[in-house]
Amino acid sequence: MSDSSQIALEEFPERTEAAFWFAHAETVPPHTHALGQFIHAASGVLSLITDDGTWIAPPNRVTWVPAGAEHRHRAHGVTDMRVVYLSPDAAARLPSGPAVLAVSSLAREALLALTTPGSRSEVARSHLRAVVVDEVASAPEQPLHLPExxxxxxxxxxxxxxxxxxxxxxxxxxxxxxxxxxxxxxxxxxxxxxxxxxxxxxxxxxxxxxxxxxxxxxxxxxxxxxxxxxxxxxxxxxxxxxxxxxxxxxxxxxxxxx
The missing domain is CATH 1.10.10.60 (Homeodomain-like)
Incomplete structure (x- = not known):
């Protein structure tokens, strides 16, 4: 990820979703975001690391990071990172701390569609975002946290x-x-x-x-x-x-x- 991508990642809360490519072993230093976010590795592997431990989500899982939670990332292999930020109202339906949650095939495709550049209207994007939230919020938390x-x-x-x-x-x-x-x-x-x-x-x-x-x-x-x-x-x-x-x-x- 280039320096310009790093800046975009830090300023991302002003937007709603995006995609970033990471080279193998590339890291993002500790940071926080004003909005909660879903993080999904469309390919490769991305570690989410906090003072409380490490989370790794397979392709059928999504990582949830609440607003204000300090975290950093590390890529294992070339990694396609997808990010969707949630409004405070939507985030209220998710766990209060970082978590790995199951993601259905429907939710995963909606998440990938949201984070792939295209000409979808904001109404369509809003519907896709609602699908992701509805599907993931009802999913059980997965035991993929390794405490520090x-x-x-x-x-x-x-x-x-x-x-x-x-x-x-x-x-x-x-x-x-x-x-x-x-x-x-x-x-x-x-x-x-x-x-x-x-x-x-x-x-x-x-x-x-x-x-x-x-x-x-x-x-x-x-x-x-x-x-x-x-x-x-x-x-x-x-x-x-x-x-x-x-x-x-x-x-x-x-x-x-x-």
Missing amino acids: PRDPRLRQAARIVEEDLAEPRSLGELAVGIGVGERTLTRLFRHETGMGYRQWRLQLRVHRALVLLASGRTVTDVAAACGWATTSQFIDQFTPLAGMTPGAYRRAALTVRV
């Missing part, structure tokens, strides 16, 4: 796991490695992430898999890199969280829309 640990001990434990996901570590081994009791580490995971260690590690593995698949790695390679014993186990655990199989997600992420 704050306690130094939990941060240390998380980094150990993140650095080598292919090596499965039990909670007990992790506790010994950072010099705390297993009960203490269990309590820290529950208190700071709202999840047990195994669920948190699964979330981390799925997040990593989303990025690696979008980079073109094969399903088998990604399964091994993220610590799944077999490809079938990877498919079984990835699919309920992402809403699609690893193979389907890989194809969608690598499809460049024009």
Whole structure:
């Protein structure tokens, strides 16, 4: 994304929707917007990062960012980012914090139509925007948030796991490695992430898999890199969280829309 695109992104609340292309590993520094926004990666993968953690949305999901929420982005692979801003009245129907929400085929096509240059009237655009809001606002929140640990001990434990996901570590081994009791580490995971260690590690593995698949790695390679014993186990655990199989997600992420 060029410098001029960066300026446009920062001034975007004066508009209602737009599209931006990001190169691989390109980032947008921390910023806020006056209006809440839906963010969708039509191709590639886009991370939404805040002090509370990271969200990654597959093609059948949309990320919601409320007005005033400080956030930044990172692209994984060449990424086609679509943005739709909502009025305060429409935003009142969405969660109070960042979230990943399911997006139906109808809502996704309406969102893509809104963010593709064309000669649609404002009345038509308003109807499309209403479809997106109606469909997404009624959708359940998806478990694709990876909380950011704050306690130094939990941060240390998380980094150990993140650095080598292919090596499965039990909670007990992790506790010994950072010099705390297993009960203490269990309590820290529950208190700071709202999840047990195994669920948190699964979330981390799925997040990593989303990025690696979008980079073109094969399903088998990604399964091994993220610590799944077999490809079938990877498919079984990835699919309920992402809403699609690893193979389907890989194809969608690598499809460049024009």
